[in-house]
Amino acid sequence: MRMFEVTPQEFANAIAKLMGEWSRYGQRLEEQQGANIDESCRWNRKKLRPNDVRAIRDMKLSGESNRNIADLFGVNPATVSRIVRGIYHKEVV
Structure with missing residues (x-):
C-alpha cells in the first residue's frame, strides 16, 4: 500500500503551482533589491562577463x-x- 497516491495530473498541477510561487518570489526579490542584486543571481541572465x-x-x-x-x-x-x-x-x- 502506498502512503501517498496522486495522479500524474495532480502531481503536474502541484509542480506548476510551486514553479509559479518560485517565479513570483524571484520577481519580488528583484523588485525589492533592484539594481543592487548581483548579476549572477538574476533570473535567466548570463553569469559571465x-x-x-x-x-x-x-x-x-x-x-x-x-x-x-x-x-x-x-x-x-x-x-x-x-x-x-x-x-x-x-x-x-
Whole structure:
C-alpha cells in the first residue's frame, strides 16, 4: 500500500503551482533589491562577463580541464565546452 497516491495530473498541477510561487518570489526579490542584486543571481541572465569568457577560452587553450574552469567560474562544465566551441558568447572575441 502506498502512503501517498496522486495522479500524474495532480502531481503536474502541484509542480506548476510551486514553479509559479518560485517565479513570483524571484520577481519580488528583484523588485525589492533592484539594481543592487548581483548579476549572477538574476533570473535567466548570463553569469559571465566578456572578460570571463576570454579567460575561460585562454585557460582551455593552456590545457585546463572543463571541470576546473567550471568550478572557478561557478558554471557547468558543459557551459565551458559550449563557450570554447563558440556556441555560447559568439560575440566575444
